[in-house]
Amino acid sequence: MATVTALRILNPGFVSVTYGAGGSSRARTVELTKRIKSELGIESMAHVTCVGHASGELRALFGELEAAGIENVMALRGDPPKGETAFVQAAGGFRYASDLIELLSREFSFSIGAAGYPEKHPEAPSIEADIENATRKVRAGAEFLVTQLFFDNDAYFAYVERLRAAGVDVPVVPGIMPITNYEQIARMTKMSGASIPQRLLAELAARSDQPEAVAELGVAFTALQCSDLLARGAPGLHFYTLNKSPATRAVVSALVATQAIRNLAVSPA
Secondary structure (H helix, E strand, O other): OHHHHHHHHHOOOOEEEOOOHHHOOHHHHHHHHHHHHHHHOOOEEEEEEOOOOOHHHHHHHHHHHHHOOOOEEEEEOOOOOOOOOOOOOOOOOOOOHHHHHHHHHHHOOOEEEEEEOOOOOOOOOOHHHHHHHHHHHHHHOOOEEEEEEOOOHHHHHHHHHHHHHOOOOOOEEEEEOOOOOHHHHHHHHHHHOOOOOHHHHHHHHHOOOOHHHHHHHHHHHHHHHHHHHHHOOOOOOEEOOOOOOHHHHHHHHHHHHHHHHHHHHHOOO
């Protein structure tokens, strides 16, 4: 709540709460999502995954969210539990995010989001198969996609073009993660399959023993990345803060300042 409060000054369009936020699972997700909306006045979105839950348990969770006045859900298959390498479908549960989305669309009135992968999901056998998976989620009822983190804007725009060619016309919001820690970003990119441009990687490696320098470079790169995304038509930006706000605040503040300078430059005398 302290992190969200600090971000409030930036007037975010919404705040998403990952499943199990705060170290627990269903109860904490519902509690935090509700508090963000009721106490801070910021629209909230609850992440829900298929991991370890039968369909009846998921229906109960959605009922709790609906009763709490939550209107938005990010529907995900979810990653394998820690220590496991493969996703295992729960007894009576769902194997794919599209199945979860279909349940949500059929039985509830949430606005439904789903994940997108500019450099394809690590488990997808091909880019074409990954696009078909995204298409299936939209057909099931997803109203927008939020992408996995990426650092190559061309990969994002190529992904959007492939989706449009496949008939997917929902908003595709780029997922942004400001680089603040060299070891952390190496782990995250390995897990997600995202690539880091070689020049950026070399500059980060050169600063790997200087944490503050890594964070400064990360903020500068992300600000430029976001400015380019918006200038080229991205519908918005979704920041992965990992429950830390300084880097995101710095990036968004830079974007706001740039926009203010641009407006000043074109204002009539």
